Amino acid sequence: MKIAISGKGGVGKTTFTANFARWLVQKGATVLAVDADPDASLGTILGISDDVLTDLKPIVDMKELIEERMGGSGAFYPLNPNVDDILDDYSVSVGQLRFFRMGNIKGGGTSCYCKENSFLQALVNSLILGEKDTVILDMGAGIEQLTRGTALGVDVLVIITEPSKVSVQTVQVIQQLAKELGIPRVVVIGNKVRNLNDEKFLRDRFSSEQLIGIIPYSDELLEMSINTGSEVLPEGSLGVQLNKIYGKIIEEGDD
Amino acid sequence: MKIAISGKGGVGKTTFTANFARWLVQKGATVLAVDADPDASLGTILGISDDVLTDLKPIVDMKELIEERMGGSGAFYPLNPNVDDILDDYSVSVGQLRFFRMGNIKGGGTSCYCKENSFLQALVNSLILGEKDTVILDMGAGIEQLTRGTALGVDVLVIITEPSKVSVQTVQVIQQLAKELGIPRVVVIGNKVRNLNDEKFLRDRFSSEQLIGIIPYSDELLEMSINTGSEVLPEGSLGVQLNKIYGKIIEEGDD
Numbered sequence: 001m002k003i004a005i006s007g008k009g010g011v012g013k014t015t016f017t018a019n020f021a022r023w024l025v026q027k028g029a030t031v032l033a034v035d036a037d038p039d040a041s042l043g044t045i046l047g048i049s050d051d052v053l054t055d056l057k058p059i060v061d062m063k064e065l066i067e068e069r070m071g072g073s074g075a076f077y078p079l080n081p082n083v084d085d086i087l088d089d090y091s092v093s094v095g096q097l098r099f100f101r102m103g104n105i106k107g108g109g110t111s112c113y114c115k116e117n118s119f120l121q122a123l124v125n126s127l128i129l130g131e132k133d134t135v136i137l138d139m140g141a142g143i144e145q146l147t148r149g150t151a152l153g154v155d156v157l158v159i160i161t162e163p164s165k166v167s168v169q170t171v172q173v174i175q176q177l178a179k180e181l182g183i184p185r186v187v188v189i190g191n192k193v194r195n196l197n198d199e200k201f202l203r204d205r206f207s208s209e210q211l212i213g214i215i216p217y218s219d220e221l222l223e224m225s226i227n228t229g230s231e232v233l234p235e236g237s238l239g240v241q242l243n244k245i246y247g248k249i250i251e252e253g254d255d
Numbered sequence: 256m257k258i259a260i261s262g263k264g265g266v267g268k269t270t271f272t273a274n275f276a277r278w279l280v281q282k283g284a285t286v287l288a289v290d291a292d293p294d295a296s297l298g299t300i301l302g303i304s305d306d307v308l309t310d311l312k313p314i315v316d317m318k319e320l321i322e323e324r325m326g327g328s329g330a331f332y333p334l335n336p337n338v339d340d341i342l343d344d345y346s347v348s349v350g351q352l353r354f355f356r357m358g359n360i361k362g363g364g365t366s367c368y369c370k371e372n373s374f375l376q377a378l379v380n381s382l383i384l385g386e387k388d389t390v391i392l393d394m395g396a397g398i399e400q401l402t403r404g405t406a407l408g409v410d411v412l413v414i415i416t417e418p419s420k421v422s423v424q425t426v427q428v429i430q431q432l433a434k435e436l437g438i439p440r441v442v443v444i445g446n447k448v449r450n451l452n453d454e455k456f457l458r459d460r461f462s463s464e465q466l467i468g469i470i471p472y473s474d475e476l477l478e479m480s481i482n483t484g485s486e487v488l489p490e491g492s493l494g495v496q497l498n499k500i501y502g503k504i505i506e507e508g509d510d
Contacts, residue, residue: 008294009396010265014421039263039397039428041421105428108435109404114367141264141396142294149364164480166269166296173294173360180363225419 001250002124002135004036004151007160008170009141012191012215015225016160017138018045022233023246025096029134032091034059035101036120036150037140038113043099045224047231048092057090058103059123060116117150125153134250143170146177156185158249163190163198168205175210189245190214213245256505257379257390259291259406262415263425264396267446267470270480271415272393273300276352277488278501284389286352289314291375291405292395293368295356300479302486303347303354312345313358314378315371372405380408389505398425401432411440413504418445418453423460430465444500445469468500 005017021033035042043053065086091098103116120137127135137154139145151157157178161167171188178186188210190202194217202211215221220234234242260272276288290297298308320341346353358371375392382390392409394400406412412433416422426443433441443465445457449472457466470476475489489497501507 008265008296009263037397038399038402039425041263041424044421044424105398105432106402108401108432109407110402112367112369112372112403113399114369117367140399142292143360144293144368144395144399146363147293147361147365148367152364166299166480169296169299170294177360177363180365225421 001129001133001156002127002137002154003156003158003249004137004139004154005158005160006139006146006151006174007141008162008167011160011162011167012221012225013141013160014042014045014138015221016158016189016191016215017042017136019224019233019242020246020249021046021097021136022231023243024134024136024250026233029096029132030130031097032133032135033097033099034120034124034135034137035099036117036137036145038103038105038116039140040101042138043092043101046094046097046099048094048099052092053101056092056099056101058116059090059100060103060119062086062090063119114148117145117148121148121150121152124151127153143173143177146174146181149181151178151183152181154183156187156249157183159186159188160191161188161202162192163194163201168202171206186210187212187249192217212248213241215241215245256384256388256411257382257392257409258411258413258504259392259394259409260413260415261394261401261406261429262396263417263422266415266417266422267476267480268396268415269297269300269393270476271413271444271446271470272297272391274479274488274497275501275504276301276391277486278498279389279391279505280351281488284351284387285385287346287388287390288352288354289375289379289390289392290354290356291372291392291400293358293360293371294395297393298347298354298356301349301352301354303349307347308356311347311354311356313371314345314355315358315374317341317345318374369403372400372403376403376405376407379406382408398428398432401429401436404436406433406438407436409438411442411504412438414441414443415446416443416457417447418449418456423457426461441465442467442504447472467503468496470496470500 005013007013021031024031091100102120103113159171159174161171175186188206190211193199193214199214218238233239260268262268276286279286346355357375358368414426414429416426430441443461448454448469454469473493488494
């Protein structure tokens with residue numbers, strides 16, 4: 001299963017992605033987590049140290065290696081298990097989770113990230129996964145990765161939103177772009193919901209089929225995004241709510 | 256004076272930009288406010304209606320018109336006052352403030368925003384301003400507009416940050432990119448600072464020369480970002496603090 005997490009800047013994409021990835025690992029999945037944002041922070045929130053992250057080679061550099069191994073470009077990338085040794089070189093393992101990053105930080109005024117996005121799109125689109133493998137992409141803020149088609153080939157696009165007008169506007173643009181990309185399933189999750197007014201704001205704007213979950217504003221989640229590296233998933237009623245949302249994303253029980 | 260506002264997604268760039276722009280207008284400046292984020296929300300936070308924003312032509316379409324008028328590409332763009340009629344067609348006026356947006360929303364998978372960024376860079380870099388004119392660019396979240404060089408030619412880059420590790424990491428990357436771009440002045444502003452620990456976190460990471468201001472966490476500012484269109488600037492002690500920060504950005508009193 002290939003899942004991308006999108007939404008406006010600051011809505012909580014990365015904290016959500018990190019917790020979701022840890023939950024998938026707990027459920028027995030092998031998770032390939034890709035930080036698709038050049039302004040990367042998923043690795044940090046997963047608790048990987050700065051030194052390790054700095055040394056990690058970006059996946060855009062895998063392109064030639066994989067194409068050599070598989071013979072020619074445009075090929076499918078059966079990442080698992082045929083090229084596992086390449087993967088090892090380009091990822092950091094945290095238990096059953098493998099962390100990748102899309103690209104290096106470039107010099108000021110030198111270049112865009114079109115090449116990186118283009119390879120990531122080819123990779124995601126043509127990945128052949130084992131039954132227990134899940135790929136999670138933490139997308140950059142905003143819409144450009146969707147207009148570039150980076151998310152092409154994902155099975156589910158999860159859009160995180162705050163209960164604010166500008167954040168919801170971004171969701172609506174992303175929904176339209178996802179439709180144009182032919183992404184089969186697009187779901188919305190409300191985050192940082194402080195009260196019933198906030199919840200109503202979101203429920204008035206999305207159908208119950210679109211809006212599959214509401215996450216309350218939580219100091220615990222805020223702390224996770226500030227003091228990074230916690231390996232403990234939220235417990236109590238917040239934990240139950242989150243687990244229910246994760247289950248809905250992967251359509252647990254429908255299989 | 257040309258000012259760009261940058262920082263990680265969700266740190267409060269757009270709300271800050273909108274209030275700063277209104278303050279400049281109150282001080283008697285003519286402000287050209289440019290939403291340089293394809294996932295635009297500055298117009299909404301300035302209170303411009305969705306219908307008007309949808310109809311607004313993006314500045315990338317001005318390129319040919321201006322080049323025709325000025326004769327050839329690569330020319331300087333003395334936007335004021337020679338081509339004011341073109342400006343009128345591509346902006347919404349809110350009092351002494353003129354609002355522009357960089358580009359249209361594109362189709363899913365169709366394209367990047369390199370062309371738009373490239374024109375915006377040329378425009379900002381070669382703008383000749385009147386004495387009372389100020390250009391403010393609200394940049395997209397993250398770093399790609401800096402690796403693309405969109406901010407080349409600004410006099411001051413303002414980086415907004417929350418007191419969190421990932422947000423500060425982004426500041427450090429942006430500072431480095433700004434140096435590579437040769438931006439003459441780069442300042443940092445702490446936002447959503449909830450307590451003394453938060454403040455210490457930031458003061459430990461930036462010199463007092465870099466960190467020119469701290470904005471406390473404020474429900475009033477949060478409301479501004481949620482319920483858009485307020486034309487009233489924050490008052491009381493928050494207002495005083497903000498005004499002091501704005502003054503430092505434009506180096507009021509140093510002139």
